[in-house]
Amino acid sequence: MSETIAVITPAYKAEDTIIATVRSVLAQTYPHWQLVIVSDDGTDYAAFLAGHGIVDGRIGQLSSGRIGGGASAARNVALEQLDSAYAAILDADDRLKPQKLERVAAALAQYGIVSTALDVMDEGFAHLRDIAAGPDRALGPGEHKWVNLSMDSMIAWDRAKADGRYDLTMSNMTDLEFLLQLYRTVPASFHLGTPLHDYVKRAGSMSNGAKTTAGMIASKTTLLERLERGHYRLAPGGVEGMAGFLRVSLQAERDFFAALRQNSRALFEDHLEPRLALENRAQRKIIIQIND
Template sequence: MDQTVAVITPAWKAEATIVTTVQSVLAQTWPHWELWLIADDGADYEAFLAQAGISDPRIRFLPSGGTGRGASNTRNVALDQITAPFAAILDADDRLKPRKLERAVAALADHAIVTTALDVMTDTFTHLRYVGDGPDRVLTPGAHKWVSLSMDSMLVWDRRRADGRYDPTMSNMTDLEFLAQLYRTAPASFHLGTPLHDYIKRASSMSNGSNVAAGMIASKTEILRRLQTGHYGLPAEDVEGLAAFLTISLAAEARYEAALAAHPGLLFEDHLQPMLAASSPLPPGERSARSAG
Protein backbone atom coordinates (compact mmCIF):
# COMPACT_ATOMS: atom_id res chain seq x y z
CA MET A 1 0.00 0.00 0.00
CA ASP A 2 1.30 3.44 -0.96
CA GLN A 3 2.32 5.41 2.14
CA THR A 4 4.13 8.26 0.43
CA VAL A 5 4.02 11.66 2.12
CA ALA A 6 4.04 14.72 -0.13
CA VAL A 7 5.82 17.47 1.81
CA ILE A 8 4.71 20.86 0.49
CA THR A 9 7.14 23.77 0.82
CA PRO A 10 6.36 27.21 -0.63
CA ALA A 11 9.48 29.30 -1.16
CA TRP A 12 9.73 33.08 -1.25
CA LYS A 13 13.24 34.53 -1.11
CA ALA A 14 14.25 31.44 0.85
CA GLU A 15 17.89 31.10 -0.16
CA ALA A 16 19.10 31.80 3.39
CA THR A 17 17.08 28.95 4.91
CA ILE A 18 16.09 26.44 2.26
CA VAL A 19 19.21 24.25 2.49
CA THR A 20 18.65 23.56 6.18
CA THR A 21 14.94 22.94 5.56
CA VAL A 22 15.57 20.46 2.77
CA GLN A 23 18.30 18.73 4.76
CA SER A 24 15.74 18.06 7.49
CA VAL A 25 13.58 16.20 4.97
CA LEU A 26 16.53 14.24 3.65
CA ALA A 27 17.28 13.20 7.25
CA GLN A 28 13.83 11.66 7.81
CA THR A 29 13.77 8.10 9.09
CA TRP A 30 10.69 7.57 6.88
CA PRO A 31 12.05 7.25 3.34
CA HIS A 32 8.79 7.37 1.39
CA TRP A 33 8.38 11.08 0.82
CA GLU A 34 8.23 13.59 -2.01
CA LEU A 35 9.27 17.18 -1.42
CA TRP A 36 7.30 19.63 -3.52
CA LEU A 37 9.26 22.88 -3.52
CA ILE A 38 7.20 25.63 -5.14
CA ALA A 39 9.00 28.87 -6.00
CA ASP A 40 6.90 32.01 -5.57
CA ASP A 41 9.77 34.32 -6.44
CA GLY A 42 11.03 33.02 -9.79
CA ALA A 43 14.19 31.58 -8.22
CA ASP A 44 15.82 28.41 -9.55
CA TYR A 45 15.91 26.43 -6.32
CA GLU A 46 16.96 23.24 -8.12
CA ALA A 47 20.18 24.91 -9.22
CA PHE A 48 20.62 26.60 -5.86
CA LEU A 49 20.35 23.31 -3.98
CA ALA A 50 22.64 21.58 -6.47
CA GLN A 51 25.32 24.16 -5.67
CA ALA A 52 24.94 23.10 -2.04
CA GLY A 53 25.42 19.45 -3.02
CA ILE A 54 21.74 18.51 -2.73
CA SER A 55 20.14 16.51 -5.51
CA ASP A 56 17.48 13.88 -4.92
CA PRO A 57 14.89 12.46 -7.35
CA ARG A 58 12.23 12.73 -4.64
CA ILE A 59 12.42 16.54 -4.77
CA ARG A 60 9.98 18.14 -7.23
CA PHE A 61 10.41 21.77 -8.31
CA LEU A 62 7.48 23.88 -9.46
CA PRO A 63 6.74 27.57 -10.06
CA SER A 64 3.79 29.12 -8.29
CA GLY A 65 2.49 30.59 -11.53
CA GLY A 66 3.52 34.11 -10.64
CA THR A 67 5.58 36.17 -8.23
CA GLY A 68 4.50 36.97 -4.72
CA ARG A 69 1.22 35.09 -4.98
CA GLY A 70 1.46 34.20 -1.30
CA ALA A 71 1.79 30.99 0.68
CA SER A 72 -1.85 29.95 0.31
CA ASN A 73 -1.88 30.10 -3.49
CA THR A 74 1.56 28.51 -3.61
CA ARG A 75 0.57 25.58 -1.39
CA ASN A 76 -2.56 25.09 -3.47
CA VAL A 77 -0.45 24.70 -6.63
CA ALA A 78 1.04 21.55 -5.12
CA LEU A 79 -2.23 20.35 -3.58
CA ASP A 80 -3.80 20.44 -7.04
CA GLN A 81 -1.09 18.18 -8.46
CA ILE A 82 0.11 15.71 -5.84
CA THR A 83 -1.07 12.10 -6.04
CA ALA A 84 0.50 10.79 -2.81
CA PRO A 85 -2.09 9.64 -0.25
CA PHE A 86 -0.56 11.67 2.59
CA ALA A 87 0.46 15.32 2.68
CA ALA A 88 2.41 17.51 5.08
CA ILE A 89 3.25 21.21 5.23
CA LEU A 90 6.78 22.51 5.81
CA ASP A 91 7.59 26.20 5.52
CA ALA A 92 10.87 27.12 3.84
CA ASP A 93 12.47 28.26 7.09
CA ASP A 94 11.25 25.46 9.37
CA ARG A 95 12.68 21.98 9.97
CA LEU A 96 11.30 18.52 10.56
CA LYS A 97 12.85 16.52 13.37
CA PRO A 98 14.13 13.18 12.02
CA ARG A 99 11.22 10.99 13.14
CA LYS A 100 8.34 13.33 12.32
CA LEU A 101 7.13 11.56 9.17
CA GLU A 102 7.71 8.10 10.61
CA ARG A 103 5.64 8.89 13.71
CA ALA A 104 2.95 10.64 11.69
CA VAL A 105 2.51 7.84 9.16
CA ALA A 106 2.17 5.32 11.98
CA ALA A 107 -0.62 7.41 13.51
CA LEU A 108 -2.34 7.83 10.13
CA ALA A 109 -3.16 4.12 10.20
CA ASP A 110 -5.98 5.01 12.60
CA HIS A 111 -6.50 8.75 12.17
CA ALA A 112 -7.06 11.03 9.18
CA ILE A 113 -5.25 14.03 10.71
CA VAL A 114 -2.06 14.02 12.76
CA THR A 115 -0.67 17.12 14.47
CA THR A 116 2.58 17.41 16.40
CA ALA A 117 3.98 19.54 19.18
CA LEU A 118 6.40 22.26 18.16
CA ASP A 119 9.87 23.33 19.16
CA VAL A 120 9.62 27.11 18.73
CA MET A 121 12.97 28.73 17.89
CA THR A 122 14.55 31.97 16.77
CA ASP A 123 15.96 32.22 13.27
CA THR A 124 19.33 31.18 14.72
CA PHE A 125 17.72 27.99 16.11
CA THR A 126 17.77 29.14 19.72
CA HIS A 127 15.00 27.39 21.64
CA LEU A 128 12.20 29.67 22.87
CA ARG A 129 9.48 27.30 24.10
CA TYR A 130 7.40 24.26 23.20
CA VAL A 131 3.82 24.40 21.98
CA GLY A 132 1.46 21.47 22.44
CA ASP A 133 3.94 19.22 24.21
CA GLY A 134 2.67 16.50 26.54
CA PRO A 135 0.99 13.11 26.08
CA ASP A 136 -0.16 11.76 22.74
CA ARG A 137 -3.93 12.07 22.55
CA VAL A 138 -7.01 12.15 20.34
CA LEU A 139 -8.42 15.68 20.08
CA THR A 140 -11.78 16.85 18.83
CA PRO A 141 -11.96 20.08 16.78
CA GLY A 142 -13.28 21.88 19.85
CA ALA A 143 -10.37 20.72 22.03
CA HIS A 144 -7.43 20.98 19.63
CA LYS A 145 -6.58 24.66 20.08
CA TRP A 146 -6.66 24.40 23.86
CA VAL A 147 -3.73 21.98 23.58
CA SER A 148 -1.90 23.29 20.50
CA LEU A 149 -2.46 27.00 20.98
CA SER A 150 -0.67 28.35 17.89
CA MET A 151 0.71 27.42 14.47
CA ASP A 152 -1.46 24.81 12.79
CA SER A 153 0.26 23.89 9.53
CA MET A 154 2.52 21.38 11.23
CA LEU A 155 0.04 18.64 10.40
CA VAL A 156 0.13 15.52 8.27
CA TRP A 157 -3.13 14.27 6.81
CA ASP A 158 -4.66 11.52 4.72
CA ARG A 159 -6.01 13.22 1.61
CA ARG A 160 -8.41 10.35 0.95
CA ARG A 161 -10.23 10.97 4.24
CA ALA A 162 -9.86 14.73 4.67
CA ASP A 163 -8.80 17.40 2.23
CA GLY A 164 -9.06 21.09 1.53
CA ARG A 165 -7.38 24.11 0.00
CA TYR A 166 -5.81 27.14 1.61
CA ASP A 167 -7.86 30.34 1.51
CA PRO A 168 -5.89 33.09 -0.29
CA THR A 169 -8.42 35.75 0.74
CA MET A 170 -7.19 35.59 4.35
CA SER A 171 -3.97 37.38 5.33
CA ASN A 172 -3.35 35.35 8.50
CA MET A 173 -4.59 32.24 10.31
CA THR A 174 -4.91 30.30 7.05
CA ASP A 175 -3.43 27.28 8.83
CA LEU A 176 -6.29 27.10 11.34
CA GLU A 177 -8.84 27.77 8.61
CA PHE A 178 -7.42 24.88 6.58
CA LEU A 179 -7.51 22.56 9.59
CA ALA A 180 -11.17 23.47 10.10
CA GLN A 181 -11.81 22.35 6.52
CA LEU A 182 -10.18 18.99 7.22
CA TYR A 183 -12.36 18.54 10.30
CA ARG A 184 -15.44 18.60 8.05
CA THR A 185 -14.88 14.93 7.21
CA ALA A 186 -12.61 13.87 10.07
CA PRO A 187 -14.32 14.02 13.47
CA ALA A 188 -11.05 14.18 15.41
CA SER A 189 -7.27 14.41 15.03
CA PHE A 190 -4.40 12.63 16.74
CA HIS A 191 -1.89 14.85 18.46
CA LEU A 192 1.70 13.70 18.99
CA GLY A 193 2.92 15.46 22.12
CA THR A 194 6.60 15.05 21.29
CA PRO A 195 7.98 18.22 19.62
CA LEU A 196 8.69 16.94 16.10
CA HIS A 197 8.70 20.20 14.17
CA ASP A 198 11.08 23.15 14.51
CA TYR A 199 8.98 26.29 14.06
CA ILE A 200 11.04 29.40 13.37
CA LYS A 201 9.61 32.51 14.98
CA ARG A 202 10.70 35.54 12.98
CA ALA A 203 11.41 38.88 14.65
CA SER A 204 8.48 40.43 12.78
CA SER A 205 6.04 37.94 14.25
CA MET A 206 7.48 38.43 17.74
CA SER A 207 7.25 42.24 17.53
CA ASN A 208 3.57 42.10 16.50
CA GLY A 209 3.65 45.19 14.30
CA SER A 210 0.40 46.98 13.49
CA ASN A 211 -0.06 45.16 10.18
CA VAL A 212 0.46 41.77 11.85
CA ALA A 213 -1.98 42.53 14.65
CA ALA A 214 -4.64 43.88 12.29
CA GLY A 215 -4.34 40.85 10.02
CA MET A 216 -4.56 38.44 12.95
CA ILE A 217 -7.63 40.15 14.38
CA ALA A 218 -9.42 40.28 11.02
CA SER A 219 -8.67 36.64 10.23
CA LYS A 220 -9.63 35.32 13.67
CA THR A 221 -12.86 37.31 13.48
CA GLU A 222 -13.66 35.82 10.07
CA ILE A 223 -12.99 32.24 11.18
CA LEU A 224 -15.21 32.87 14.21
CA ARG A 225 -17.97 34.14 11.92
CA ARG A 226 -17.65 31.10 9.67
CA LEU A 227 -17.80 28.76 12.65
CA GLN A 228 -20.89 30.40 14.09
CA THR A 229 -22.72 30.38 10.74
CA GLY A 230 -22.16 26.66 10.16
CA HIS A 231 -19.60 27.08 7.38
CA TYR A 232 -17.58 24.03 8.43
CA GLY A 233 -20.51 21.85 9.44
CA LEU A 234 -18.96 20.99 12.80
CA PRO A 235 -20.98 19.64 15.74
CA ALA A 236 -22.25 22.26 18.19
CA GLU A 237 -19.83 21.27 20.95
CA ASP A 238 -16.87 21.66 18.61
CA VAL A 239 -18.08 25.04 17.40
CA GLU A 240 -18.44 26.09 21.02
CA GLY A 241 -14.93 24.94 21.96
CA LEU A 242 -13.18 26.50 19.00
CA ALA A 243 -15.23 29.71 19.23
CA ALA A 244 -14.32 30.03 22.91
CA PHE A 245 -10.64 29.73 22.03
CA LEU A 246 -10.93 32.38 19.30
CA THR A 247 -12.80 34.75 21.60
CA ILE A 248 -10.02 34.54 24.20
CA SER A 249 -7.36 34.82 21.51
CA LEU A 250 -8.99 38.01 20.20
CA ALA A 251 -8.99 39.43 23.72
CA ALA A 252 -5.30 38.54 23.94
CA GLU A 253 -4.63 40.37 20.67
CA ALA A 254 -6.24 43.50 22.09
CA ARG A 255 -3.97 43.39 25.16
CA TYR A 256 -0.76 42.22 23.52
CA GLU A 257 0.67 45.59 22.49
CA ALA A 258 0.58 46.87 26.07
CA ALA A 259 1.90 43.56 27.42
CA LEU A 260 4.76 43.62 24.92
CA ALA A 261 5.66 47.18 25.89
CA ALA A 262 5.80 46.12 29.53
CA HIS A 263 7.73 42.94 28.77
CA PRO A 264 9.85 43.37 25.60
CA GLY A 265 10.32 40.10 23.74
CA LEU A 266 7.16 38.55 25.19
CA LEU A 267 5.93 35.79 22.90
CA PHE A 268 2.26 35.92 22.01
CA GLU A 269 1.97 32.29 23.11
CA ASP A 270 3.30 33.16 26.56
CA HIS A 271 0.83 36.06 26.68
CA LEU A 272 -2.10 33.89 25.56
CA GLN A 273 -1.48 30.72 27.54
CA PRO A 274 -2.41 32.05 31.02
CA MET A 275 -5.65 33.46 29.61
CA LEU A 276 -6.52 30.08 28.14
CA ALA A 277 -5.58 28.24 31.33
CA ALA A 278 -7.96 30.43 33.32
CA SER A 279 -10.87 29.50 31.04
CA SER A 280 -9.98 26.07 29.63
CA PRO A 281 -13.02 23.81 29.10
CA LEU A 282 -10.74 20.76 29.21
CA PRO A 283 -10.15 18.66 32.32
CA PRO A 284 -6.75 19.44 33.91
CA GLY A 285 -5.24 16.22 32.55
CA GLU A 286 -6.14 17.24 28.99
CA ARG A 287 -4.43 20.62 29.11
CA SER A 288 -0.96 21.20 27.71
CA ALA A 289 1.42 19.40 30.03
CA ARG A 290 4.08 22.07 30.23
CA SER A 291 4.05 25.83 29.92
CA ALA A 292 6.81 27.89 28.39
CA GLY A 293 10.15 26.13 28.30
Protein backbone atom coordinates in the same frame (compact mmCIF):
# COMPACT_ATOMS: atom_id res chain seq x y z
CA MET B 1 2.86 -0.92 1.55
CA SER B 2 4.02 2.39 3.02
CA GLU B 3 2.21 5.50 1.83
CA THR B 4 4.10 8.45 0.41
CA ILE B 5 3.89 11.73 2.31
CA ALA B 6 4.09 14.80 0.07
CA VAL B 7 5.80 17.62 1.98
CA ILE B 8 4.71 20.96 0.52
CA THR B 9 7.18 23.85 0.89
CA PRO B 10 6.35 27.29 -0.55
CA ALA B 11 9.54 29.26 -1.20
CA TYR B 12 9.83 33.02 -1.51
CA LYS B 13 13.30 34.53 -1.24
CA ALA B 14 14.24 31.45 0.74
CA GLU B 15 17.87 30.97 -0.28
CA ASP B 16 19.16 31.79 3.22
CA THR B 17 17.02 29.17 4.96
CA ILE B 18 15.90 26.43 2.59
CA ILE B 19 19.10 24.36 2.72
CA ALA B 20 18.57 23.57 6.42
CA THR B 21 14.89 22.89 5.71
CA VAL B 22 15.62 20.43 2.92
CA ARG B 23 18.37 18.69 4.86
CA SER B 24 15.89 18.07 7.68
CA VAL B 25 13.68 16.20 5.20
CA LEU B 26 16.61 14.23 3.83
CA ALA B 27 17.41 13.17 7.41
CA GLN B 28 13.98 11.59 7.99
CA THR B 29 13.87 8.02 9.27
CA TYR B 30 10.81 7.50 7.06
CA PRO B 31 12.02 7.23 3.44
CA HIS B 32 8.67 7.38 1.64
CA TRP B 33 8.35 11.09 1.04
CA GLN B 34 8.41 13.58 -1.77
CA LEU B 35 9.36 17.18 -1.17
CA VAL B 36 7.48 19.62 -3.39
CA ILE B 37 9.08 23.06 -3.41
CA VAL B 38 6.74 25.67 -4.90
CA SER B 39 8.80 28.60 -6.14
CA ASP B 40 6.91 31.83 -5.51
CA ASP B 41 9.70 34.11 -6.68
CA GLY B 42 10.88 32.68 -9.99
CA THR B 43 13.96 31.07 -8.42
CA ASP B 44 15.09 27.66 -9.66
CA TYR B 45 15.44 26.08 -6.24
CA ALA B 46 16.35 22.68 -7.68
CA ALA B 47 19.41 24.25 -9.32
CA PHE B 48 20.16 26.24 -6.19
CA LEU B 49 20.11 23.09 -4.03
CA ALA B 50 22.19 21.17 -6.57
CA GLY B 51 24.77 23.92 -6.38
CA HIS B 52 25.05 23.12 -2.68
CA GLY B 53 25.39 19.39 -3.27
CA ILE B 54 21.75 18.51 -2.58
CA VAL B 55 20.32 16.24 -5.27
CA ASP B 56 17.62 13.65 -4.58
CA GLY B 57 15.01 12.19 -6.91
CA ARG B 58 12.34 12.70 -4.25
CA ILE B 59 12.76 16.49 -4.42
CA GLY B 60 10.65 18.24 -7.04
CA GLN B 61 9.77 21.81 -7.90
CA LEU B 62 6.69 23.62 -9.12
CA SER B 63 6.12 27.27 -9.88
CA SER B 64 3.34 29.30 -8.34
CA GLY B 65 3.22 31.31 -11.57
CA ARG B 66 3.56 34.48 -9.52
CA ILE B 67 6.11 36.61 -7.74
CA GLY B 68 5.18 36.91 -4.08
CA GLY B 69 1.71 35.42 -4.52
CA GLY B 70 1.79 34.13 -0.96
CA ALA B 71 2.16 30.79 0.79
CA SER B 72 -1.53 29.90 0.54
CA ALA B 73 -1.65 30.29 -3.24
CA ALA B 74 1.61 28.36 -3.58
CA ARG B 75 0.30 25.49 -1.44
CA ASN B 76 -2.85 25.33 -3.56
CA VAL B 77 -0.71 24.93 -6.69
CA ALA B 78 0.84 21.82 -5.14
CA LEU B 79 -2.47 20.45 -3.89
CA GLU B 80 -3.94 20.68 -7.38
CA GLN B 81 -1.16 18.52 -8.81
CA LEU B 82 -0.26 16.00 -6.10
CA ASP B 83 -1.39 12.39 -6.26
CA SER B 84 0.11 11.22 -2.96
CA ALA B 85 -2.08 9.70 -0.26
CA TYR B 86 -0.74 11.88 2.53
CA ALA B 87 0.29 15.54 2.63
CA ALA B 88 2.16 17.73 5.10
CA ILE B 89 3.26 21.36 5.26
CA LEU B 90 6.80 22.58 5.89
CA ASP B 91 7.68 26.25 5.57
CA ALA B 92 10.98 27.11 3.90
CA ASP B 93 12.54 28.40 7.12
CA ASP B 94 11.47 25.58 9.44
CA ARG B 95 12.78 22.05 9.99
CA LEU B 96 11.51 18.56 10.80
CA LYS B 97 12.95 16.44 13.58
CA PRO B 98 14.27 13.15 12.13
CA GLN B 99 11.35 10.99 13.33
CA LYS B 100 8.50 13.32 12.40
CA LEU B 101 7.35 11.69 9.17
CA GLU B 102 7.76 8.16 10.57
CA ARG B 103 5.55 8.92 13.54
CA VAL B 104 3.08 10.92 11.46
CA ALA B 105 2.71 8.09 8.94
CA ALA B 106 1.98 5.60 11.73
CA ALA B 107 -0.74 7.86 13.15
CA LEU B 108 -2.25 8.58 9.72
CA ALA B 109 -2.95 4.87 9.31
CA GLN B 110 -5.83 5.45 11.76
CA TYR B 111 -6.51 9.19 11.88
CA GLY B 112 -7.27 11.63 9.07
CA ILE B 113 -5.33 14.54 10.63
CA VAL B 114 -2.14 14.49 12.70
CA SER B 115 -0.59 17.41 14.57
CA THR B 116 2.69 17.52 16.47
CA ALA B 117 4.13 19.60 19.26
CA LEU B 118 6.54 22.35 18.27
CA ASP B 119 10.05 23.30 19.24
CA VAL B 120 9.97 27.09 18.87
CA MET B 121 13.41 28.51 18.07
CA ASP B 122 15.08 31.77 17.21
CA GLU B 123 16.97 32.32 13.95
CA GLY B 124 20.08 30.69 15.37
CA PHE B 125 18.04 27.57 16.23
CA ALA B 126 18.27 28.31 19.94
CA HIS B 127 15.30 26.90 21.84
CA LEU B 128 12.70 29.44 23.00
CA ARG B 129 9.87 27.20 24.20
CA ASP B 130 7.78 24.15 23.36
CA ILE B 131 4.17 24.39 22.28
CA ALA B 132 1.64 21.58 22.76
CA ALA B 133 4.15 19.22 24.38
CA GLY B 134 2.62 16.45 26.45
CA PRO B 135 0.94 13.08 25.98
CA ASP B 136 -0.12 11.69 22.63
CA ARG B 137 -3.90 11.88 22.33
CA ALA B 138 -6.91 12.12 20.09
CA LEU B 139 -8.40 15.61 19.81
CA GLY B 140 -11.85 16.66 18.67
CA PRO B 141 -12.13 19.93 16.73
CA GLY B 142 -13.32 21.69 19.88
CA GLU B 143 -10.19 20.65 21.78
CA HIS B 144 -7.58 21.14 19.09
CA LYS B 145 -6.69 24.82 19.56
CA TRP B 146 -6.69 24.61 23.35
CA VAL B 147 -3.72 22.25 22.91
CA ASN B 148 -2.18 23.55 19.66
CA LEU B 149 -2.56 27.16 20.67
CA SER B 150 -0.71 28.59 17.67
CA MET B 151 0.86 27.70 14.31
CA ASP B 152 -1.41 25.32 12.43
CA SER B 153 0.75 24.83 9.33
CA MET B 154 2.48 21.84 10.93
CA ILE B 155 -0.30 19.33 10.34
CA ALA B 156 -0.32 16.29 8.07
CA TRP B 157 -3.47 14.73 6.66
CA ASP B 158 -4.87 11.77 4.72
CA ARG B 159 -6.23 13.27 1.51
CA ALA B 160 -8.72 10.41 1.06
CA LYS B 161 -10.36 11.27 4.39
CA ALA B 162 -10.13 15.06 4.29
CA ASP B 163 -8.87 17.66 1.88
CA GLY B 164 -9.32 21.32 1.05
CA ARG B 165 -7.75 24.40 -0.46
CA TYR B 166 -6.31 27.45 1.25
CA ASP B 167 -8.63 30.46 1.42
CA LEU B 168 -7.08 33.26 -0.63
CA THR B 169 -9.58 35.84 0.64
CA MET B 170 -8.04 35.89 4.13
CA SER B 171 -4.87 37.81 5.02
CA ASN B 172 -4.05 35.76 8.14
CA MET B 173 -5.09 32.54 9.89
CA THR B 174 -5.35 30.60 6.62
CA ASP B 175 -3.71 27.59 8.30
CA LEU B 176 -6.49 27.40 10.88
CA GLU B 177 -9.15 27.98 8.22
CA PHE B 178 -7.71 25.08 6.20
CA LEU B 179 -7.71 22.87 9.30
CA LEU B 180 -11.38 23.66 9.85
CA GLN B 181 -12.08 22.50 6.30
CA LEU B 182 -10.38 19.18 7.10
CA TYR B 183 -12.38 18.78 10.31
CA ARG B 184 -15.61 18.81 8.29
CA THR B 185 -15.04 15.15 7.40
CA VAL B 186 -12.73 14.04 10.23
CA PRO B 187 -14.35 13.86 13.71
CA ALA B 188 -11.05 13.64 15.59
CA SER B 189 -7.37 14.23 14.90
CA PHE B 190 -4.36 12.71 16.63
CA HIS B 191 -1.78 14.83 18.41
CA LEU B 192 1.81 13.73 18.90
CA GLY B 193 2.99 15.47 22.05
CA THR B 194 6.70 15.16 21.31
CA PRO B 195 8.11 18.32 19.68
CA LEU B 196 8.83 17.01 16.18
CA HIS B 197 8.79 20.26 14.23
CA ASP B 198 11.20 23.19 14.55
CA TYR B 199 9.27 26.44 14.16
CA VAL B 200 11.64 29.36 13.69
CA LYS B 201 10.59 32.75 14.97
CA ARG B 202 12.23 35.31 12.73
CA ALA B 203 13.32 38.66 14.19
CA GLY B 204 10.46 40.39 12.38
CA SER B 205 7.89 38.00 13.80
CA MET B 206 8.99 37.69 17.41
CA SER B 207 5.91 39.71 18.24
CA ASN B 208 3.02 41.07 16.23
CA GLY B 209 3.26 44.56 14.78
CA ALA B 210 0.21 46.80 14.50
CA LYS B 211 -0.52 45.71 10.91
CA THR B 212 -0.17 42.02 11.74
CA THR B 213 -2.37 42.37 14.81
CA ALA B 214 -5.08 44.11 12.77
CA GLY B 215 -4.95 41.28 10.22
CA MET B 216 -5.13 38.65 12.94
CA ILE B 217 -8.14 40.31 14.56
CA ALA B 218 -9.95 40.61 11.23
CA SER B 219 -9.28 36.99 10.28
CA LYS B 220 -10.15 35.55 13.69
CA THR B 221 -13.38 37.55 13.62
CA THR B 222 -14.19 36.10 10.21
CA LEU B 223 -13.55 32.56 11.44
CA LEU B 224 -15.70 33.13 14.51
CA GLU B 225 -18.55 34.42 12.36
CA ARG B 226 -18.27 31.42 10.04
CA LEU B 227 -18.32 29.01 12.98
CA GLU B 228 -21.36 30.65 14.50
CA ARG B 229 -23.36 30.36 11.28
CA GLY B 230 -22.47 26.67 10.84
CA HIS B 231 -20.14 27.07 7.89
CA TYR B 232 -17.79 24.22 8.87
CA ARG B 233 -20.27 21.58 10.10
CA LEU B 234 -17.96 20.30 12.84
CA ALA B 235 -18.48 17.25 15.05
CA PRO B 236 -20.48 17.84 18.29
CA GLY B 237 -18.68 20.26 20.59
CA GLY B 238 -16.42 21.43 17.80
CA VAL B 239 -18.06 24.78 17.16
CA GLU B 240 -18.35 25.65 20.85
CA GLY B 241 -14.75 24.71 21.64
CA MET B 242 -13.22 26.40 18.61
CA ALA B 243 -15.34 29.53 19.03
CA GLY B 244 -14.41 29.71 22.71
CA PHE B 245 -10.74 29.61 21.80
CA LEU B 246 -11.17 32.37 19.21
CA ARG B 247 -12.93 34.65 21.68
CA VAL B 248 -10.07 34.32 24.17
CA SER B 249 -7.50 34.74 21.41
CA LEU B 250 -9.21 37.84 20.04
CA GLN B 251 -9.08 39.53 23.44
CA ALA B 252 -5.44 38.52 23.79
CA GLU B 253 -4.68 40.14 20.42
CA ARG B 254 -6.30 43.38 21.55
CA ASP B 255 -4.29 43.45 24.78
CA PHE B 256 -0.96 42.33 23.38
CA PHE B 257 0.61 45.76 22.87
CA ALA B 258 0.22 46.48 26.58
CA ALA B 259 2.11 43.24 27.32
CA LEU B 260 4.85 44.28 24.90
CA ARG B 261 5.42 47.49 26.82
CA GLN B 262 6.47 45.37 29.79
CA ASN B 263 8.48 42.86 27.74
CA SER B 264 9.44 43.90 24.21
CA ARG B 265 10.43 40.32 23.29
CA ALA B 266 7.30 38.64 24.58
CA LEU B 267 5.91 35.86 22.42
CA PHE B 268 2.20 35.99 21.69
CA GLU B 269 1.96 32.37 22.85
CA ASP B 270 3.31 33.37 26.29
CA HIS B 271 0.62 36.05 26.41
CA LEU B 272 -2.20 33.75 25.25
CA GLU B 273 -1.47 30.58 27.20
CA PRO B 274 -2.33 31.81 30.73
CA ARG B 275 -5.57 33.32 29.41
CA LEU B 276 -6.58 29.95 28.00
CA ALA B 277 -5.72 28.27 31.29
CA LEU B 278 -7.82 30.81 33.20
CA GLU B 279 -10.77 30.28 30.86
CA ASN B 280 -10.41 26.52 31.25
CA ARG B 281 -10.56 26.80 35.04
CA ALA B 282 -13.62 29.04 34.83
CA GLN B 283 -15.40 26.55 32.55
CA ARG B 284 -14.57 23.61 34.84
CA LYS B 285 -15.92 25.56 37.82
CA ILE B 286 -19.19 26.20 35.97
CA ILE B 287 -19.49 22.48 35.09
CA ILE B 288 -18.90 21.46 38.73
CA GLN B 289 -21.53 23.93 39.94
CA ILE B 290 -24.06 22.60 37.42
CA ASN B 291 -23.38 18.99 38.40
CA ASP B 292 -23.71 19.84 42.08
